[in-house]
Amino acid sequence: MNKKVEEIQNWYRNEREVFNYSIMDIGEKLKNLAEKGLIWVLKDLKDTTESERIVINYYLDKYRAVQIYDNLQHLFPIPPSNSQCAITPSKSSKKDTPLQNKQHTLKVRDSKQFFGYKKAKKLEEQIIELCKNFPSYEVDHIVGQIMRSAESIKKRIQIGEQIYIREKFNQYSIAIGSAKETSAWLQVSLGQKYITQNQFEELDTMVDHVIGILTRNLSNIKEKEGKGLDLPSPYTxxxxxxxxxxxxxxxxxxxxxxxxxxxxxxxxxxxxxxxxxxxxxxxxxxxxxxxxxxxxxxxxxxxxxxxxxxxxxxxxxxxxxxxxxxxxxxxxxxxxxxxxxxxxxxxxxxxxxxx
Missing domain, CATH: 1.20.1440.60 (23S rRNA-intervening sequence)
Structure with missing residues (x-):
């Protein structure tokens, strides 16, 4: 990979950490890269979220005519990070990058072996089975919504199994939110007598277990690997x-x-x-x-x-x-x-x- 391309990608990763992966905050960074003809560098970045990819593709299309693909080594230097930790191509800085600092990264594990993922998968499977008995006029509404939110829990847990601590917090936060939304749809279903009280209690307990597992994981990360990072409280x-x-x-x-x-x-x-x-x-x-x-x-x-x-x-x-x-x-x-x-x-x- 071109060293300049790698430098830009690493700089962007660091900026993303600084801004808690908030697309609202990093959007200006993406626009700035697009205007300078460098947004294409992030096109094939493997660890971007769906929201990031949408914004990157938008700016790539909008500023396609000004993109610069040759002689990158002669371009202006990447601006310093707000955290004063921007990655530069010098040998000395590579040893100090937050991405290689053990306190700021995680060991990637197989999400399918994670107990929280297994619980979320089982929850989704049971909800899919349960929804087969819902009235047909709810297929495009409650059924679609509860299946979407249940699938989101599992999906976000899987995406969260990566090296970046802030992104793990971000993905787990979405998973926790989806779990609570799933519980709400279960309560709506109970209120309309689409499910029994026993069915509701069994599935709602599973939801609580998933939230508890995710919360404990984030709490451990915050206390250990996340020291020095301004991470949110994992308790909701x-x-x-x-x-x-x-x-x-x-x-x-x-x-x-x-x-x-x-x-x-x-x-x-x-x-x-x-x-x-x-x-x-x-x-x-x-x-x-x-x-x-x-x-x-x-x-x-x-x-x-x-x-x-x-x-x-x-x-x-x-x-x-x-x-x-x-x-x-x-x-x-x-x-x-x-x-x-x-x-x-x-x-x-x-x-x-x-x-």
Whole structure:
């Protein structure tokens, strides 16, 4: 590999570590490389995330005409890292790169031998089997969502088995969020009597076990290999103790109840929208309970957007004379209560140092 190419790739890896693998933060770095004709260097980088690949391909397409492929050794030097640990081609610096520092890297293991992966795989398999008995009209909604979130747990654990500590925290955070979302879909399924109480308890216990395993792993890494890195706390709050979550589940119950009325029988699209918006609200609240504040804020905001969409659909049902405004009073009160709690929490997050 061209030494300059390797230098740029190593510099980018280091920048990624500094910014906690946040695509929002490293996006400017990618744009800068694209403008200078060097984004192509990252095209075949093996350890990039899906989000990174999307951004890299976007900038490569946008700035394709200015990409420089020859005489790289004569180009300007790579700018220094914000952490003052940028990798340079000098022999002395290679010994000191964070990527080769044992305190900042992990030994890669076979994810399929990891107990947490095995648990996540078994959970996904049982959910797939369980979903075969769901009503056909839920195939594109609850079934699709719960299978997606369950698959995400396993997938993120597998991606997380790599050398980079911050990326492991990032992938495990997504896995934990997906696990909590899976639990939310299980609770929605129980509420609609698609599954039994015993089935719910068995699968929800498996979800808790996976979260516990991931949390313990991250805690050990933070205490040992992660010393000197500003890593987030691996301990996440229990979403079931969050008042807005219970109210969101109750909101789902009420939306399903009202949309089963005879007046809605000819309004399939409206019914589908209302149910998807209500369940999206509870799913996003659940997924928000993970490691990073920025992600928590984003999922809370997505939950607010779902509430806004639900409000619009409810207004449409009133305008069409399908249901009266008075009969929706309980739903409106729940929706406002959830919105107020989420808004207050988002305000607190904004006042804290971003995670």
């Amino acid at each position: 709050p229990n979403v079931k103790n969050f008042g807005a979550y219970d109210n969101a589940l109750l909101l789902v119950e009420k939306i399903y109840e009202v949309t089963r009325k005879r007046e809605f029988w000819k309004e399939k699209n409206l019914v589908s929208d209302m149910r998807k918006q209500a369940t999206s609200c509870v799913a996003n609240i659940a997924e928000a309970h993970q490691l990073y504040r920025k992600k928590k804020f984003r999922f809370f905001n997505d939950s607010l957007k779902a509430l806004g969409g639900l409000e619009s659909s409810l207004e449409t049902s009133v305008s069409k004379g399908i249901i009266s405004k008075e009969s929706l009073k309980g739903i409106s009160e729940l929706r406002i209560s959830i919105r107020n709690v989420l808004s207050a929490n988002m305000g607190n997050i904004s006042n804290e140092k971003a995670g």
